Amino acid sequence: MSDFAIEAHGLTKRFGATLALDHLDLVVEAGEVFGLLGPNGAGKTTAIRLLLGLARASEGSIRVFGIDVAANPVRAHRRLAYVPGEVSLWPGLTGHDCLELMMSLSGRGDKAYRSELVDRFHLDPTRKIRTLSKGNRQKVALIAALASRADLLVFDEPTSGLDPLMEREFRVAVQEATQRGQTILLSSHILSEVDALCSKVALLQNGKLIEVATLDAMRAIASVRVDLEFEGPAPDLAAVPGIKVMEQRDGHVSLQVSGGTQALMAALRSTTVTSLLSREASLEELFFARYGPGATPP
Amino acid sequence: MTRAAFATFRQGLNRSVMGGVMVGLVAGLMVASVAGSYNTLYPTAQSREDLSIIFGANHAVSALFGRATSLNSLGGFTNFKLGTTITITIALWALLLATRLLRGEEDAGRADWLVMSDQSRRDVLMAQMASMVTGIVAMVVVTGIIVMAIGREASVGFSASSAWYFALSLGATAMLFALVGVLSSQFFAPRHRASRAGGIVLGVAYGIRMVGDASAATAWVSWLSPLGWIESLNPFVTTRPFGFIPIACLSLVLAAVALLSVTQRDVGAGFFEERAPRHVRQPPRNLVGLFVRLEGVTISSWFIALGVTALLFGFVAKSAGTVVANSSIAQVLKRLGIAASGMNTYLSIAFLITSVLLCLFATITMAGFSDEELSGRLDLVATSPTPRAKLLMQRSILVALAVLIGSLLAGMVVSLGVMCGGGHAAVFTMIEAGLVSASPALCLLGLITLIAAIRPRWAKAAGPTLVMASFVIEVAAGIGTSAHGLLPLSVFHWMATVPAGSFDLASTAALIAIGVGAGLVGVWIFPRRDLQTR
Numbered sequence: 001m002s003d004f005a006i007e008a009h010g011l012t013k014r015f016g017a018t019l020a021l022d023h024l025d026l027v028v029e030a031g032e033v034f035g036l037l038g039p040n041g042a043g044k045t046t047a048i049r050l051l052l053g054l055a056r057a058s059e060g061s062i063r064v065f066g067i068d069v070a071a072n073p074v075r076a077h078r079r080l081a082y083v084p085g086e087v088s089l090w091p092g093l094t095g096h097d098c099l100e101l102m103m104s105l106s107g108r109g110d111k112a113y114r115s116e117l118v119d120r121f122h123l124d125p126t127r128k129i130r131t132l133s134k135g136n137r138q139k140v141a142l143i144a145a146l147a148s149r150a151d152l153l154v155f156d157e158p159t160s161g162l163d164p165l166m167e168r169e170f171r172v173a174v175q176e177a178t179q180r181g182q183t184i185l186l187s188s189h190i191l192s193e194v195d196a197l198c199s200k201v202a203l204l205q206n207g208k209l210i211e212v213a214t215l216d217a218m219r220a221i222a223s224v225r226v227d228l229e230f231e232g233p234a235p236d237l238a239a240v241p242g243i244k245v246m247e248q249r250d251g252h253v254s255l256q257v258s259g260g261t262q263a264l265m266a267a268l269r270s271t272t273v274t275s276l277l278s279r280e281a282s283l284e285e286l287f288f289a290r291y292g293p294g295a296t297p298p
Numbered sequence: 299m300t301r302a303a304f305a306t307f308r309q310g311l312n313r314s315v316m317g318g319v320m321v322g323l324v325a326g327l328m329v330a331s332v333a334g335s336y337n338t339l340y341p342t343a344q345s346r347e348d349l350s351i352i353f354g355a356n357h358a359v360s361a362l363f364g365r366a367t368s369l370n371s372l373g374g375f376t377n378f379k380l381g382t383t384i385t386i387t388i389a390l391w392a393l394l395l396a397t398r399l400l401r402g403e404e405d406a407g408r409a410d411w412l413v414m415s416d417q418s419r420r421d422v423l424m425a426q427m428a429s430m431v432t433g434i435v436a437m438v439v440v441t442g443i444i445v446m447a448i449g450r451e452a453s454v455g456f457s458a459s460s461a462w463y464f465a466l467s468l469g470a471t472a473m474l475f476a477l478v479g480v481l482s483s484q485f486f487a488p489r490h491r492a493s494r495a496g497g498i499v500l501g502v503a504y505g506i507r508m509v510g511d512a513s514a515a516t517a518w519v520s521w522l523s524p525l526g527w528i529e530s531l532n533p534f535v536t537t538r539p540f541g542f543i544p545i546a547c548l549s550l551v552l553a554a555v556a557l558l559s560v561t562q563r564d565v566g567a568g569f570f571e572e573r574a575p576r577h578v579r580q581p582p583r584n585l586v587g588l589f590v591r592l593e594g595v596t597i598s599s600w601f602i603a604l605g606v607t608a609l610l611f612g613f614v615a616k617s618a619g620t621v622v623a624n625s626s627i628a629q630v631l632k633r634l635g636i637a638a639s640g641m642n643t644y645l646s647i648a649f650l651i652t653s654v655l656l657c658l659f660a661t662i663t664m665a666g667f668s669d670e671e672l673s674g675r676l677d678l679v680a681t682s683p684t685p686r687a688k689l690l691m692q693r694s695i696l697v698a699l700a701v702l703i704g705s706l707l708a709g710m711v712v713s714l715g716v717m718c719g720g721g722h723a724a725v726f727t728m729i730e731a732g733l734v735s736a737s738p739a740l741c742l743l744g745l746i747t748l749i750a751a752i753r754p755r756w757a758k759a760a761g762p763t764l765v766m767a768s769f770v771i772e773v774a775a776g777i778g779t780s781a782h783g784l785l786p787l788s789v790f791h792w793m794a795t796v797p798a799g800s801f802d803l804a805s806t807a808a809l810i811a812i813g814v815g816a817g818l819v820g821v822w823i824f825p826r827r828d829l830q831t832r
Binding site: 081102106 | 678
């Protein structure tokens, strides 16, 4: 049995002249919570649809627990559960009908845990889908996937319609799944969610994989934010190597420091610093550093 | 009109006008088809007189299709043949258009944007009604122009005024039932409940009109039904416009009530909320259960419609058979390969129409699979450990089973109808005829399965298009046009003409083999392409 939950090699998808995914190489280890990040149109959903066997790759291959998805989709589907970003369910069925149907179709599941999740997510399963809000429809799909106890849970923007309390409940449920050894692939725009849940992230842009790393590793190579207060006017630090001045007024300077802080410390020796605050970059800052205006590719 | 109101008006305009033009074309072509066939089917004064005597005095026929007046004239025949069908078709179109534009927009949440703009709720409703009226006007204009053009033919001879009178009568029907839809959209949410409420109004109106036309003593009852008012317009026979008065009055009342009530309810809601189901149904636990839950009501409705149609066909078979025997219909049927006369000939035509209904049922129900795919619902099912080919194949087999059950039902009910109408038909032959009428439906079912497997976006339109194209070829070839050479392209041409003719194993087997072959190719292709969503 493969140690990898997902292995993609040279995965490429073309829609006519459009290259949606360009030779993606990706490995997700079993038991990992893996984040897929990227701006709109980066190829995240295409990658997920190829992983699920809903679309066929133009080139390359993708395996789920060693099973070639294109050749054996049914075997692969026995190991996974999926929550799409736009949940579309049968309007005439109740939430309970949908949960029961999805559990029966998947051929596995934990009914007791499903009931617990229904309570925790405050879902009224007796209501018809057509009367449910977007968030409540999302809950039905989330509960069905989580209660399936599948080895791999694939979430494509899973919390886009949930309120903050339910988002927190989702994070708890994901942590429970991780503790049970389940693997999770999470595509999300909510960076705080990825930051809180994922041990590793992949950044996609224009169908290409830009970077795969643990968040700690990404932070280590990213710039550090430093806020300084001086007694008297602040010195000019713009010429110091590896330093980018973000903001400067009176005795206050905000800097981005990359490649170590030795040069900054040397420059500060002749000054009187009254306050120094340093913190590592948040995922949001990392994301904007990659994709924002004036972004510098890694 | 403010810019916001104009934008609201334009939002519904495309759908209204396109629908209006299409319905106008269909109405015009139906008139052309009926008027064009009259002289061929009833070439002599004697055959027209026979037609008039047999159907004019038949109360059951009057109750079902409306009063048969002046059947010995082209105008009377056209009105009798089309009156009820075209009225119901146009009423349904207008009703569904109204619920689509009003309740459909609210269900989708798009109406919120309109209401939040610089216009009142009443302004929005008036702008939406204006776009509906424009669509109805388009329908009237298209119908009027086509019927006027047909009327110029020497063999037809409808005057321009009678053509426009006919078109206006359709316009009045559409207006009245569009306003029924407007009002039901205020009362009920979501759209399907609003449409159902409007449909019930139409059904009750039809029932009252039936009672009114069932005998001379109950004739006054017709005036209690909007369909009775529409019937009284009697286009192509008279130009008595009195029926327009109650239609206009009721239309004004409906519009006024809708405008008053629109501000009294929440956007997105109706006055009558959907009640929770009275009993808890067993959840579907497999694909068959899901199919039954999703399509059960639709299939039951089709079966009821099929059963009622079959019963009516059987009920009037004896008298209709006499007309057929005395007319040149037998010659027309000979051109189509049906060499018999009397009741069996008539029943063969009845089973041909039953087959058309079965084909529409099969193709529309099968196209529902593509709807599932395009809506994204199939994604959840397709990521379960069920082979994708099985999803399509199972659906196709279930629809085929429903077709066979429907055809069996049709055969048995026709037999019952014949018996109730005082005629005699062997039950086994009727069941055989019913089952044979399923063969074109099974053929088209396979083709739609193939289309759904290749291009899901085409599946919805492809079914009715194939069915209607086949039917038009069959009818056109029957009345002696140059379409005769196209007959092999019609799926109905290959259907055995039981009970007029004998069961033809080769053609029936060929139809089924084409369907099964196409279906299997579709099942093979389907897992080999990407699933699509809207």
